[in-house]
Amino acid sequence: MIVFSDLDGTLLDHSSYDFAPALPAIRRLQDAGIPIVPATSKTAAEVAPLMKRIGLEGPAIVENGGGVINGSDTAYRSGDYLIVRERLDQLPPAMRDRFKGFGDMGVDGIAKATGLPLDAAKLAGERQFTEPGLFDGTPDELSDFLDALHSLGISAKKGGRFLTLANGRHSKADKMSMVCKEIDAEPPIVALGDAPNDRAMLEAANIAIVVRNPDHGGIDVAETAQRRVIQTTQPGPMGWNEAIQAILDEYGY
Ligand SMILES: [Mg+2]
Secondary structure (H helix, E strand, O other), X not given: OEEEEOOEOOOEOOOOOOOHHHHHHHHHHHXXXXXXXXXXXXXXXXXXXXXXXXXXXXXXXXXXXXXXXXXXXXXXXXXXXXXXXXXXXXXXXXXXXXXXXXXXXXXXXXXXXHOOOHHHHHHHOOXXXXXXXXXXXXXXXXXXXXXXXXXXOEEEEEEOOEEEEEEEOOOHHHHHHHHHHHOOOOOOEEEEEXXXXXXXXXXXXXXXXXXXXXXXXXXXXXXXXXXXXXXEEEEHXXXXXXXXHHHHHHOOO
């Protein structure tokens, strides 16, 4: 068994970021030697201290599937981020100037754009793989911008207010299969998420756990012969604990 988990609103409480209610299930997984792999939009710099506090080691999927880091090793640097920035600067200046990425904003600008406090904004700005930013222009200008980037090999995903650029295509789901191969994980693959942007990850699992999120209407994930879907009754880390403990009971751990 291997467990992939979204963080915000799933393993971490939506507003307090507390994970304590999930600790009984986390410790049971660890005692059974079952890997827990965070899969998040956060950067390595944001995830590493959190993993340390939870007591997690091993791989994590960061920047929404942009890349995989190994535990506390934030020294790892990928060339992907630099490639994205380089391609942006190849655009005609009038087009380029419409996009303001985290790399253009500075820490103050990131704090302002995200609402994060300064110290958290600094960590969110330590990009390795992908570049989130804001596009200021008409829908036609946006579509020209995306076409121009596409011809340079850069993909874009819209999530909330931000447009996130990446070198080539990427997703949490394809990084899941990479991690499974790398650490030779045994099925079943368990995945937990709370929001529609977790759907691909849940669909790549054998046991998809939809953690209740009072702010969303839930996630529409279909049951198949290879996939069970479990909806938790409680939100965040309470729901996480409830569902994982039930799975561990069922599998006899
Ligand atoms: Mg979430």
